[in-house]
Amino acid sequence: MSAADRDKWNQKYHGKQPLVEIKPDDWLRECVDQIASEVGTSDEVGQSIPLKAVEFACGLGANSIWLAQHGWDITAMDVSAVGLERAKQTAHQVGAEVNWIAADVEEVSLANQQFELAVVFRFLDRERLPQLIDSVIRPGGWLIYETFSTAQLERTDSHIHNADFTLREDELPLLYPQFDVLSHKQCVLPDRTVMRFHARKK
Ligand SMILES: C[S@@+](CC[C@H](N)C(=O)[O-])C[C@H]1O[C@@H](n2cnc3c(N)ncnc32)[C@H](O)[C@@H]1O
Incomplete structure (x- = not known):
């Protein structure tokens, strides 16, 4: 990404306060609850074993902080140092380790x-992210991916007008062929139209 794009995100987050409430995405919660019900997360003496998760482009960090609060060992990455500073402040306030x-x-x-x-x-990153995710996720691990679909462009309330920043309906399974699809659908939500892709590494 160009320095100008990074500066754009830093400027955007300069105008934001740290979150006061941790509100993860509802669908993330659904998928993570499903994963938690499927896996044994205790060792032989009943100790909880944290599973490791990584969030890319975490923004102000709500999803990652929520994952930390729910027992995940979470690494959260974003290009905006300013956004991350806000996220760190929020995590500190609620005592979450990320x-x-x-x-x-x-x-x-x-x-x-x-x-x-x-x-x-x-x-959305089509060039590097698929290879990066494939290289860091263990076989049997999960991918939870949501971003705008091309149908977002037809919405009168859309802040996105460039099709390059949106997904075609069939695109995520093609970008992530190393994953078996658990669910993949377009969702028209009150504020956005997205593709939701939940998949498991082969
Ligand atoms: C629309 S925000 C989404 C933030 C968060 N995932 C959410 O849903 O609230 C996009 C995020 O991507 C980050 N970003 C953009 N390009 C990036 C890149 N090349 N590497 C890492 N993060 C990037 C921005 O800093 C911004 O936080």
């Missing part, structure tokens, strides 16, 4: 790191 990384997904290296879950909301 491994924050200020980095561009086009350049970041997560060499030797492995995660059980990758989370992406309202962000």
